[in-house]
Amino acid sequence: MSREKIxxxxxxxxxxxNPLPDMEVLNTxxxxxxxxxxxxxxxxxAGGSFVYEVSGFDEIKTIINNEFKPGVKxxxxxxxxxxxxxxxxxxxxxxxxxxxxELTVLSTKLGVAENGALWLTEKDMGSRVLPFIxxxxxxxxxxxxxxxxxxxxxxxxxxxDYGYGSFISGPSKTADxxxxxxxxxxxxxxxxxxxxx
Amino acid sequence: xxxxxxxxxPHLAAEFNRDEPRVxxxxxxxxxxRAKRDIAAHKLPEWELLRETASQIKxxxxxxxxxxxxxxxxxxxxxxxxxxxxxxxxxxxxxxxxLLEQRGITKMVKSKSMLTEECHLNEYLKEQGIDVIxxxxxxxxxxxxxxxxxxxxxxxxxxxxxxxxxxxxxxLGSAKGESDPKILTETARQHLREVxxxxxAALTGVNFAVAETGEFVICTNEGNADMGAHLAEIHIASMxxxxxxxxxxxxxxxxxxxxxxxxxxxxxxxxxxxxKPQDGTEIHIVIVxxxxxxxxxxEEFRNSLKCIRCGACMNTCPVYRKSGGHSYHTAVAxxxxxxxxxxxxxxxxxxxxxxSTLCGSxxxxxxxxxxxxxxxxxxxxxxxxxxxxxxxxxxxxxxxxLTLASPxxxxxxxxxxxxxxxxxxxxVNNKLNPWYNQREMPKAPDESFGEWYAKRKGxxx
Numbered sequence: 315m316s317r318e319k320i321x322x323x324x325x326x327x328x329x330x331x332n333p334l335p336d337m338e339v340l341n342t343x344x345x346x347x348x349x350x351x352x353x354x355x356x357x358x359x360a361g362g363s364f365v366y367e368v369s370g371f372d373e374i375k376t377i378i379n380n381e382f383k384p385g386v387k388x389x390x391x392x393x394x395x396x397x398x399x400x401x402x403x404x405x406x407x408x409x410x411x412x413x414x415x416e417l418t419v420l421s422t423k424l425g426v427a428e429n430g431a432l433w434l435t436e437k438d439m440g441s442r443v444l445p446f447i448x449x450x451x452x453x454x455x456x457x458x459x460x461x462x463x464x465x466x467x468x469x470x471x472x473x474x475d476y477g478y479g480s481f482i483s484g485p486s487k488t489a490d491x492x493x494x495x496x497x498x499x500x501x502x503x504x505x506x507x508x509x510x511x
Numbered sequence: 512x513x514x515x516x517x518x519x520x521p522h523l524a525a526e527f528n529r530d531e532p533r534v535x536x537x538x539x540x541x542x543x544x545r546a547k548r549d550i551a552a553h554k555l556p557e558w559e560l561l562r563e564t565a566s567q568i569k570x571x572x573x574x575x576x577x578x579x580x581x582x583x584x585x586x587x588x589x590x591x592x593x594x595x596x597x598x599x600x601x602x603x604x605x606x607x608x609x610l611l612e613q614r615g616i617t618k619m620v621k622s623k624s625m626l627t628e629e630c631h632l633n634e635y636l637k638e639q640g641i642d643v644i645x646x647x648x649x650x651x652x653x654x655x656x657x658x659x660x661x662x663x664x665x666x667x668x669x670x671x672x673x674x675x676x677x678x679x680x681x682x683l684g685s686a687k688g689e690s691d692p693k694i695l696t697e698t699a700r701q702h703l704r705e706v707x708x709x710x711x712a713a714l715t716g717v718n719f720a721v722a723e724t725g726e727f728v729i730c731t732n733e734g735n736a737d738m739g740a741h742l743a744e745i746h747i748a749s750m751x752x753x754x755x756x757x758x759x760x761x762x763x764x765x766x767x768x769x770x771x772x773x774x775x776x777x778x779x780x781x782x783x784x785x786x787k788p789q790d791g792t793e794i795h796i797v798i799v800x801x802x803x804x805x806x807x808x809x810e811e812f813r814n815s816l817k818c819i820r821c822g823a824c825m826n827t828c829p830v831y832r833k834s835g836g837h838s839y840h841t842a843v844a845x846x847x848x849x850x851x852x853x854x855x856x857x858x859x860x861x862x863x864x865x866x867s868t869l870c871g872s873x874x875x876x877x878x879x880x881x882x883x884x885x886x887x888x889x890x891x892x893x894x895x896x897x898x899x900x901x902x903x904x905x906x907x908x909x910x911x912x913l914t915l916a917s918p919x920x921x922x923x924x925x926x927x928x929x930x931x932x933x934x935x936x937x938x939v940n941n942k943l944n945p946w947y948n949q950r951e952m953p954k955a956p957d958e959s960f961g962e963w964y965a966k967r968k969g970x971x972x
Contacts, residue, residue: 501734
């Protein structure tokens with residue numbers, strides 16, 4: 315059995331035990347909680363996201379209605395945005411059925427100021443493929459839901475139970491052709507972030 | 512594709528160097544990526560502490576690897592993931608093929624995995640009649656060009672957009688002469704979307720595997736790993752044994768370092784955590800050794816297993832930038848590849864530890880503080896001792912040692928050299944002298960320091 319062979323070889327060859335480093339210094343050093351929304355906004359915008367500070371769901375609806383033609387397929391995981399197909403109702407559908415989705419709207423309770431990332435789990439998504447297969451993605455987050463860095467982000471989700479989760483920090487992109495940045499590789503061509511005050 | 516080659520690094524680098532403007536462009540492009548890395552790193556006052564912490568976590572991993580591997584396996588199984596073990600590349604490839612064959616699958620989509628390049632999985636599956644399509648844009652381009660990737664993060668960094676335009680025109684039907692990166696990327700998007708929607712199997716690599724939770728993390732900017740995995744019935748994830756990290760919270764260190772070091776972005780667009788399979792689908796993990804446990808036993812080289820595959824050492828390396836990734840004739844090119852490859856085959860890769868100036872820039876940018884240039888130096892000693900160094904170099908070194916050990920020979924050699932430079936420059940200024948390639952020979956002084964000193968002393972007395 316290769317399993318036993320590999321484990322025996324590893325055990326025989328690995329060096330003497332070496333302790334894990336203390337992580338608290340890094341956590342404390344980076345835990346600066348001022349202006350998180352404006353820091354997030356700057357970084358996310360630089361990464362190609364569109365960030366809107368909004369006062370309520372009506373404002374979000376207005377922006378979506380301005381940006382998207384009537385009749386396009388929009389799936390929303392938010393109760394408050396009920397004009398669209400509700401993700402909960404289609405979550406058992408085959409992922410391939412979402413190939414024509416124009417916009418997916420999700421919500422999260424965790425955003426990271428240092429890199430523009432938003433934490434989304436399978437539960438927030440309805441179906442895992444929804445934030446990837448849609449032509450555009452929008453995420454709603456509260457203004458108090460930001461942490462400074464990934465160190466604090468993992469403190470929030472350290473014991474979380476999820477089947478799948480992803481930090482998403484912008485639209486899908488590539489720079490594989492001569493290092494020129496192109497937005498819209500395989501996933502969404504845009505990421506809009508609505509920060510609720 | 513990545514066929515075994517008998518040519519060594521100097522020969523392959525010389526071929527790359529025939530096109531001087533392209534070398535300059537390659538050099539500048541990679542240096543630009545290195546500069547972006549610097550800007551990102553300097554923005555974090557805690558950068559050095561972050562590197563040190565990452566290095567220590569990885570050292571802890573290496574020292575407890577067998578326990579962590581078992582812990583990871585147990586937790587992954589608890590999560591509903593099926594775990595396989597492969598001692599070498601052949602076993603890995605067979606496991607993947609069996610999984611596909613059992614389900615009658617003949618087409619697979621694959622996201623970036625340097626491990627599968629190392630195992631030559633694509634060639635193997637092709638021989639078994641399985642069609643594999645690489646979904647990372649850069650990898651798709653080199654796949655269509657029938658070449659291996661030349662860089663672990665930027666697979667087609669050696670290609671000009673006009674060449675990519677020609678490849679897309681031939682294979683994907685883009686307009687002839689079209690070379691706009693936006694239009695070419697859109698062409699690939701349409702082509703690969705169709706692939707994602709029709710493949711029942713997806714294979715991905717693994718960036719980090721968490722022992723504590725049994726989950727694994729995949730980082731991409733394009734979203735191709737997620738598109739493939741979420742639309743397939745079976746997701747196969749291939750990982751080397753060294754991808755383990757102890758706890759979920761440690762991702763908070765590595766995800767902060769990885770992309771800043773690689774491209775200067777603060778994080779990739781997607782950092783996806785796979786813990787359990789979706790309803791009605793399967794996740795299989797193949798844990799691969801392929802020489803890693805041997806490297807773990809080499810005290811001086813085991814630190815190379817800390818590598819998180821960011822590519823920073825390549826972008827900064829003056830030799831890599833000017834010789835191109837293909838000149839390393841191995842899956843992982845550049846400085847890190849040159850300390851990993853001799854472990855797999857010391858004879859075949861005996862040239863690689865010499866493909867370095869030992870300037871140390873690689874070690875300075877490495878996010879997990881691998882002593883890369885020290886290891887390159889140490890490999891040279893091992894390779895010479897084991898008798899794998901190039902013959903000409905061995906002879907030259909022996910002649911040099913003999914000359915330096917004898918004052919008479921040394922003086923004679925110096926005098927002869929100066930006479931040759933002065934009266935017969937053609938004897939050294941020719942193609943037979945490798946030093947003369949792309950260099951002017953220096954002007955020889957009239958006398959040696961020894962001679963000058965003796966004369967001066969005589970005059971004073």
